[in-house]
């Protein structure tokens with residue numbers, strides 16, 4: 001696949017350049033720059049080839065008009081202006097984050113993928129201010145200082161979510177004074193590595209205790225309790241609970257790991273929260289009955305839509321409602337409410353319980369992995385301490401946030417704030 | 423024509439100055455990240471590197487200070503331009519302090535690693551440092567884009583960092599009381615947590631400076647506290 005592209009692309013590119021003639025120098029140079037970048041980055045050339053094809057198609061479809069345009073510009077002796085060059089269409093068609101910048105290192109253009117990955121950026125913003133990591137800072141300085149060789153570096157971000165990119169830059173055309181900067185997402189490989197390490201560390205750490213206790217019971221069953229049927233029944237029950245907990249722990253860890261390796265793209269599916277919340281209520285009706293809790297809804301009359309991934313959002317609210325039923329069972333009821341404060345404002349969903357509440361000093365911590373306020377209660381509830389870290393992770397991916405309010409003795413409320421629709 | 427020429431080269435000087443702040447910022451972010459990583463993984467070599475890196479920030483701060491003075495003397499800028507330059511001096515000062523705090527964390531790595539601490543404590547510490555680093559990243563991004571839109575979130579996160587620090591502090595205290603052998607290492611960890619919390623404070627200072635540069639007014643004081651609440655990461659870039 002890769003070899004194929006490497007071998008054939010320059011050939012057809014040349015042919016097209018010939019066909020399009022001299023007026024297309026700039027366009028072709030930009031295309032070639034992008035293609036070279038993509039290949040240089042270790043990509044398979046597909047993204048750039050697609051982009052080039054798109055622009056050339058546009059060019060071939062409207063040859064008269066565009067040709068005139070460029071010719072006119074030339075005859076007036078103007079330097080090519082980025083706004084009138086189809087290079088901008090080319091850049092827009094690239095699926096990876098791409099910036100075009102000038103000799104001063106200022107952003108002239110950022111494509112949609114760049115805005116999605118690194119946030120909107122106004123033209124004129126200095127790249128060296130936006131991408132500050134020492135390697136990137138030096139890299140941009142080197143590119144600006146000259147040198148036609150395409151060059152590349154690695155760029156990593158740790159917060160809000162770990163991401164790694166291979167970045168390359170190259171001047172566009174001859175004497176345009178413009179450069180292109182292209183990012184290739186390499187996060188997945190890195191995340192898988194980390195996931196493996198984290199998974200092993202977490203699993204071995206958290207499984208040690210229940211395993212030790214099961215081993216202890218087995219020993220007792222073979223020794224002192226050998227002929228005591230009552231103790232045996234009792235111990236077997238505990239062992240069953242422990243193994244169930246271990247199984248759950250592994251499920252949770254896997255679920256968290258799987259989430260962590262998913263790419264960082266804001267989900268765009270439209271989800272009606274009213275339906276989703278009703279569904280969550282139904283699926284937890286059994287647990288609620290067991291805990292002696294009734295679930296009440298306070299939902300708006302009209303659909304409340306948020307952009308998100310349905311399955312992940314179900315996971316969020318199942319975790320929150322499950323916690324409310326388990327830890328807040330003393331309150332006897334759980335309220336799921338949602339509010340839409342109108343366009344431009346946040347949409348919120350709140351899960352409230354009337355249980356014992358959470359002491360102030362624990363509130364900032366309970367979204368940490370394995371953090372449990374009261375290890376005994378949580379264990380009795382078969383908790384693993386991963387539920388809220390899964391919630392937090394999913395919400396970060398959604399650009400949403402969680403706020404927790406609680407008063408000891410009165411209950412707790414967990415509110416999810418979804419960002420306003422764009 | 424003439425005045426335009428001067429304008430352009432003043433802008434040019436200003437851009438060079440602010441780009442250097444970008445360089446310092448990236449360096450400081452990296453130092454804090456690595457200092458905490460060294461602490462969590464007990465990596466003495468990485469800690470040593472962080473300690474050595476600090477000299478760069480000291481040097482840069484001096485350089486920026488001198489450049490700024492030259493620009494002010496030569497151009498006698500007014501209003502917005504002056505705010506920009508004075509702001510650069512202030513931000514470089516905060517970044518230099520952040521570097522010092524990072525170095526200080528790195529210096530404690532060896533003492534902490536002598537006796538292995540429970541992973542739980544490090545989880546809290548890295549959660550705290552993630553918050554502080556997010557804060558720093560957001561304010562530096564706001565500086566880059568010259569935008570005051572996101573700055574109000576800074577106050578929220580500042581509170582969040584404080585609450586997290588307090589909780590961590592309690593946890594460390596309990597741990598010390600449980601077993602006196604933990605006292606030395608935990609004391610170092612308390613200082614590390616305190617340093618991270620102060621890194622957050624410097625980030626908030628930078629936010630105030632950025633707000634002043636952009637709007638010419640002072641960032642409104644903290645909103646009255648509502649209930650005890652906790653907010654979890656609001657990644658700026660996803661909000662619009």
Ligand SMILES: Nc1ncnc2c1ncn2[C@@H]1O[C@H](COP(=O)(O)OP(=O)(O)OP(=O)(O)O)[C@@H](O)[C@H]1O
Pocket residue numbers: 252319323324327328353355356357358366367371372373374378382383384385386387388389412
């Ligand atoms: N509604 C609540 N009321 C009181 N305490 C709560 C509530 N929700 C969560 N907590 C506390 O926060 C801790 C962490 O919750 P989390 O959902 O992350 O883990 P868990 O419920 O123990 O395990 P899991 O959800 O993985 O089964 C819980 O152990 C509990 O102490």
Ligand SMILES: [Mg+2]
Pocket residue numbers: 319322323383387388
């Ligand atoms: Mg839970």
